[in-house]
């Protein structure tokens with residue numbers, strides 16, 4: 001049974017036309033699948049490989065090299081919450097913020113809450129040092145974050161979680 005939605009297959013096929021080699025579409029394809037499915041399953045790896053005329057092992061190698069992608073054993077929550085721990089954020093309390101989030105959500109970095117709402121992550125500099133300490137909420141920066149309770153409440157409201 002096919003795992004990739006038809007629209008994802010069509011997007012991957014359209015990307016193939018933009019690159020000189022199908023292999024170059026590996027990362028964009030992995031992102032497309034994870035964005036939609038919140039993970040890249042073994043079946044999705046097989047199907048991406050078939051589309052790109054590669055072996056599933058080649059897709060898996062790329063996927064595991066980056067550590068960004070999740071398998072079906074550990075899928076992303078609706079909200080992937082990255083806490084920056086690089087220098088500027090660290091100096092302005094990121095470690096304290098991360099510990100509060102660990103306690104509030106009841107998960108360690110890299111894990112997803114039981115309700116499937118939040119995946120907590122640690123990040124290196126996310127390019128918003130002027131707003132330290134900052135977090136990335138999926139793809140959106142949030143600056144000067146010090147109140148973990150308020151952060152989670154605001155996210156729940158905006159995601160209607």
Ligand code: FES
Nearest residue numbers: 084089125128129
């Ligand atoms: S150090 Fe945190 S965004 Fe740069």
